Amino acid sequence: MIDIKPDFKTLKPYSVVKQDVWHYNSKVKIKIDWNEEFLVNKKVEENLIDFIRSSKYALYPDVSSIDLNIALSKYHNINHNNIMTFNGSDEALDVICRSYIEKNNIVVFRNPEYGNFITFAETSLAKIEYFYDKDPFVLDENSFKMHIEKFKPRLVYISNPNNPTGVLYNFSFLKDMIVSNPNSLFIIDEAYIDFIEKTGYGESIDEMIHFSTKVNNVIVVRTFSKLYSLAGLRIGYIVTNNEIINDLSLLRKGKNVSMLSQIAAKTAIESKDFYNEKLEIIREQKKNVINKCSNLSYVDNCYDSSANFICLRINDKVFNRLKTYLYDNGVYIRDRSSIYQLDNIIRVSIIDDMSLFIHYMDEFEKLIKNI
Ligand SMILES: Cc1ncc(COP(=O)(O)O)c(C=O)c1O
Known part of the structure; x- marks a missing residue:
């Protein structure tokens, strides 16, 4: 045994x-x-069927997912080198934890947080320092900021909007925390950002994406599993600066992002x-x-x-x-x-x-x- x-x-x-x-x-x-x-989305279905009929599933996929990256770069108006795709955003989160967390590094969450990320942090042997608001449905920005300043974490993970409360963190608050804590890596998981109302966040829902390409301590995580209804195809992506993209390429497994996923995601993003x-x-x-x-x-x-x-x-x-x-x-x-x-x-x-x-x-x- x-x-x-x-x-x-x-x-x-x-x-x-x-x-x-x-x-x-x-x-x-x-x-x-x-x-x-x-x-x-009928177009997604048609393109998937065309791919299956071409029998090209016999080939390994395009490990750089370049067509999808270019479609995403046009959609977000950023350089395609700032984008990296994964077999679901969960895989991105796991690779991030395994790339940046060493045993006993401090990771901060505001309770409650997305359970799967907690598991990734735990299995990277992080020391988790939870922040508790009196009411988890009401964010006290100042106290959360002070908690981060007190613990000086290696990594802060925030699902925005939060799963499971649905609480939205406003862009300028997050930006301020990110700028004031340059030695902490912020993972901003925007799995549900498409659903937010137009007010209450910032100028556009892509503000954090644009910001993340200009600084060196933010990774934005997005997924096709929610609004785009592709959870079973397992496709998500991150946006961040080039150094972090290079770091993550060590553990990323490019072959994990199937052509079916790439084709479905590209079609989805092009039929917004x-x-x-x-x-x-x-x-x-x-x-x-x-x-x-x-x-x-x-x-x-x-x-x-x-x-x-x-x-x-x-x-x-x-x-x-x-x-x-x-x-x-x-x-x-x-x-x-x-x-x-x-x-x-x-x-x-x-x-x-x-x-x-x-x-x-x-x-x-x-x-x-x-x-
Ligand atoms: C906050 C958050 N991030 C990531 C995921 C997982 O997304 P994916 O299907 O892309 O792995 C979920 C799924 O529920 C989620 O709630």
Whole structure:
């Protein structure tokens, strides 16, 4: 028997959602547990089919993903040398941790943070110094900044908007922290940035991307898994300065970014109008869900969010019953209540049709009133 590394013995893997959507007897009717979107872009499908028919899947992929990088560089108006693609943004996050974190280096998060990144930092043997706001749904900028100045971390990770709270950090606040802490590497994970409303962030949603090419301590991370509905194809990218791109090429595995992923992502980024239209529908659905849920007697709090998900604080007395009721009726949501400060919280992704979710939330109200 070979033991796992002693440092890994007490660590726990990232907890994933129910996987039964892949099994023949799955109950799922609406999957709103992993912040995926389900938008069908016909052009993406056609280009994928053309590629499969060409039989070029026999070849290893273009390891530099140059066509995609050029499409992204036009889209963001930056040099393609500032972009690097990965097999999902998770892979980028893992490579970043393994490239820059040494044992006992300090990494700062504001609680709660994206669980998978926490695992990457833990398995890089970082020493994690959490920052806790009194209310995780309300950011106290000053205290967070002071926390970073106190710990002088090697790395700060911020999902912006935050997963799971949906809290948005404003660009000028982040820029100020980045400039004042030149020895800390800031990872700004913008998986959900497409969903933010036009106000409250900065001039444009690409401000951090542009800034990251000019300084040497920021990496912006983006993904095609959310708005672009390509989670299963595993494609994400980073934008940063050239030295960091060079550093990361040591551990990046270029062969991991398949041609199917590259083709789908390039097609998606070149059909932005399609996604913009759908974005409006998703935003409307979010408002609608918040309106409805705020009026339910068993929902103690319904938190608006800048992302494609919202958190609901469910009355303690019915929390477990609601969860079971939703699962039994094929409504798959994410229980976040095991996270510190998120007691009785469920997270619900917002997709382009939330009617089934609203229906079962209403039905549950009737059910508990009849008891
Ligand atoms: C903040 C954040 N970053 C990254 C990811 C993972 O994205 P990808 O599918 O590109 O690995 C997620 C997925 O939920 C996320 O919430």
